[in-house]
Amino acid sequence: MIKRIQFIKNFGVYKNYRHDGALRDFNNKNNIYGWNYSGKTTLSRLFSYCEKKEANFVEFPNLEFEIVLHDGTKITQTNIASFPFNIRVFNSDFIRDNLRFDSEDKKMKGITFDVGENAHLRPLIEANRSYISKAKLKITNNSDSIRQFNEFSASKFTNQARIIKNDHFNSLIEFNKGHLEKLISTKEDAINNIISEEERLTKIKADSISKNDKDKIDIKEYPINLNNLVQKIIVFIGKEPKIAVQEENLDNDSDLYNWVRTGVSLHESKALDNCAFCKEKLKPERVVNLNAYFSNEASILKDESVVLIASINGELEYFEKIEILSKSKNDLNESLQSKFQDLTQEYNTVYDNYSFILKQLKLIIENKVANSLFISQNLPEIDMEPVTILLKWIADVKAVFEEHNQIVENFQSNQNSARDSYKKHLVSKYLIDENYFEFKRKKEIEEKYHRIFNTQIDAKEEENRVYSDQLQSITAGKGELNRFIKLFLKREDIQIEVTPDNHFILKRGNVIAKNLSEGEKTAIAFSHFMVMLDSLQKEGKLLETIVFIDDPISSLDSNHIAQITSLINSFFFRKGIDPDNPSKVIDCFLQLFVSTHNFEFYSFLRDANNIKRKKKIVTPQGANEVPSCNSFFIKKVAVDSSIIENMPSALASYKSEYIYLFSLIYDFYASNCSEQNPNFILMPNAVRRFLEIYTLIKLPGNKGEIDSRISELIGDVNELKILHHFSHFTSFEKTTRHDELILRLPDVIADVFTLLENDMKHYESLCSAINKTVFVIEND
Incomplete structure (x- = not known):
């Protein structure tokens, strides 16, 4: 039970109330008297907080209190959730919360109203319906991203799959919406799947649509003899032949030298006696001298120059008509044709640079013969970069041929790989270009909120089904409500009926009431409160419940006040509860508080037999009877401050x-x-x-x-x-x-x-x- 209220601060008229030590503790039964506006209802609200196990810090943000229980436990604003007892409170808040009126019912020609849980349930049903309506509207109004995203699957993917199949793969593959959707992963994967290198993309596209109608290419070696020629030329220009027979004209003119040497040989081989040029008689001694001239070191060196120049010319001709150039781009796989064509176009420049070196070497040889036949020379520095470029060009061509051969050899697997990469590229680029993942993100956000709303809608609809069932159950119990109303108002002609839509309506005799007096409102609300307590009694829980009743006689006359006093005196004190002593009157509550501003009602309660009945206390010295009811007075001590004191x-x-x-x-x-x-x-x-x-x-x-x-x-x-x-x-x-x-x-x-x-x-x-x-x- 509650022993005392130690203090209350910042709570209405209880600005700084504190138990003064002289105030009696609360008893089993407690009467509280105070004039209007003294703080009775405010005190009842403190008990309501204990009932709800939650204080109203919105209205009273600085509220502080301490309630001491009989076992010494202290309940404050911070641990009110642990209040251990059941409490039921009747006050003006209870009336407001449990008696709700609708507008006048034109069909019934009376004012319908709800009592008790009906007053709570119907607004909840309406609130749920309003929420459901608003939630459905929010779902409808916030579905643009879902609709836009669904267009991908509805039509866009089908159209794009058709483009990929026909325009990019020349209808060589089967590709539809289902194939496209299987290639969709995350945005990060899509970005990684896009092929940004143009050359690689061109090759993959070509591999994807190429046919396996090419032969392998025989890859040969393409030797470069420049180093060998250079070494020979170095030796050649470094020689210094001995001078023997001189032929000044021939020494100084290589053309004449070659012409004469060839002529001597021809005349000897043809056994001509006369010169074939001038028809004059050939002198034998002249032929002997010429042969001696051509057989000396200088002559041999000139012959070497002819051989070297011929080798250079052979090198020039070999690379001018290099066999690689006999290949057509059409001999290669489609993915390599462009690259091969670029290489062949590049070769003219590569060859020109290489031939320039060879021609320089020819000039060096010719200069040796013409101007420095008997003088040793050093080879001037030659730029060998064109050779490096030529070597690279040959290696690049061979690499193309090798790649072609690999494609031919592994055509199917390479094409499948290329097609997979190309499909992913095309699909991913489409998704990025169309902002697919942004639409998906927005769609998922909308779907998330739709799920939340739909979950709430389902919950609200289920609540309304339960509430509707409860409304029918509550209205079915109108008999109990009528019984208490008749007891309070002491009238047989007052009764509550139920409308088809489960509202209550008051009838006076056979006439539907068009309005309710304040006394009738109080009687209806307090009747519901008593029905609640009666239900607790039937469940065996009232004996464990603290009951606080604040001014149940508002707007009632003396006859009704006496009737309510009588009802309280009989309802809360019953026989037949104790099976061992059925005639014993038992308090049907854990603790009872009744407050009022009406002195007549207070006097009735104070003098009621069961309320003033004493309780027996057994001590080691024996059994004693002590009062079981204490009376308290709430007094205003300042305009905005009240205290609780013992009844004067x-x-x-x-x-x-x-x-x-x-x-x-x-x-x-x-x-x-x-x-x-x-x-x-x-x-x-x-x-x-x-x-x-x-x-x-x-x-x-x-x-x-x-x-x-x-x-x-x-x-x-x-x-x-x-x-x-x-x-x-x-x-x-x-x-x-x-x-x-x-x-x-x-x-x-x-x-x-x-x-x-x-x-x-x-x-x-x-x-x-x-x-x-x-x-x-x-x-x-």
Whole structure:
């Protein structure tokens, strides 16, 4: 059970309330009395927080409290979720939350309403329907990326597959949307699949569409004899032949030299006696001299030059008509044709550079013979880079031929590999160019939210099915609700019926009520609360529940107040609960709190048999009976501050609130209306309440305001101007404003006693009831 509230801070009128040590602990049963706006409902809300196991930090962000349980456990705002007991609270919040009205039902011609869980469920159903509608609209309005992405599979992939098949593979392969979709992976893979090198892409495309109709090419060696020639020329130009017979004309003219040498040989071989050129007789001695001339070292050296030049000319002719050039690009695989063609076009430059070196060597030989036959020479420096270029060119051609041969030999596997690469390239480039992966990303985001919305829609629809079933179940229990309403209102003609759409509607007799009074609203809400508790009792859980009831008699008259008191006295205290002692009256709760601003209701509760019944405590010294019900008073000590204290003995001893109010007024006036009087802040409300009861006692038939009844009692109300002014304050908050009126309380109290002096017997009786002497007010 709850033992005490140690402190409350920053919670409505409980700015800084703290248990003063003199306050009694809470008992099994607890009555709490306090005037309007003193803090009763605020206190009940603290119990509601314990019921919900959650404090309202939105409305009260700085709320602090400490509740001490009987085992010493301390519950605060930080650990309220661990509150160990079940609590049920009835207060104005419960009425607001559990009684909800719809607009007037034209068909029923009455106002329909919901009670209890219906009041909670129907808004939940409507909220779920609204959410479902909005969620479906969001799904519809946020599906553009999904629709755009789906166009790929719906049509774009089919069209692109057709282009790849027909335009890129010349219809040599089968390729459709399904083939394309199988090649889709991640964006990173797509980027890596794109072939950016133009040369490689050209080759792969050619390999992909080529036919296997080529023969292998015989790869030969293509030797370069330049180094050998250079070595021979170095030796050649370095020779210095001995001079023998001189033939000046022949020594200085190589053409003549060659012509004469050839002529001598021809004439000897043909046995000619006459010169074939001039027809003159050949002189034998001349032929002998010429043969001697041509057989000496110089002549032999000239013959060597002829051989060297012939070798150079042979090298020139060999590379001018190199066999490679006899090959056509069509002899090669399609993927290599372009490269081979580039090489053949490049060869003219390669050959020209190489032939330039050979021709330079020829000039060196010819210069030796013509100008330096008998003088040794050194070979000048020659740029050999053209040779390196020629060697590379030959190697590049051979590499093309080797690649061609490999393609021919491994045609099918190479083509399959090329086609795979080309397909991936084409598909990946299409996906990147068309922003496929961006559409996919946006589509997946939309689908994610669609899944969330659809999950919520399914959950909300399932909730609504459950709620609808619960509505039918709740309305089916209207009999229990009617039973309590009839008990509260003490009328047999009041009953609740159920509409076809599971709303409630109030009927008075056979007539549908078009409006509900505040008292009827309270009765309906409190009836539902009692139905809830009755359900707990049937489940055996009420005995474990703390119950807090705040002002269940709002807007009800004395007859109804007595009826509710009787119901509380009988509902919460029953026989037949203890199987060992069926006649024993058992408290059907763990702990009970009832608060009210109505002194009559408080008096009924205080004097009810079962509430004032004592409890037996067994101690080592024996069994003792002690009170099981404590009474407390909530008092406003400042405009914005209230405290909880033990019920004042004066109030507890009086049977009437009226006498208690008079005692407060009397004591306040006896203290010279001191602002230090502990009841100073209560006096405006006490005066007004006292005057209200007094004038109604004197004039029960006058239904007007206080001043009209005072005027009827004493005539000219203007004699009591201050009192007249105070009588028009209809709320406690107005009377406690910091204005000039609160400072004139002595005048107000004097007016009260002046009024009572007109009814001395009543005045004297009041003073006698509180054991006080009569004040005599001396008017100026």
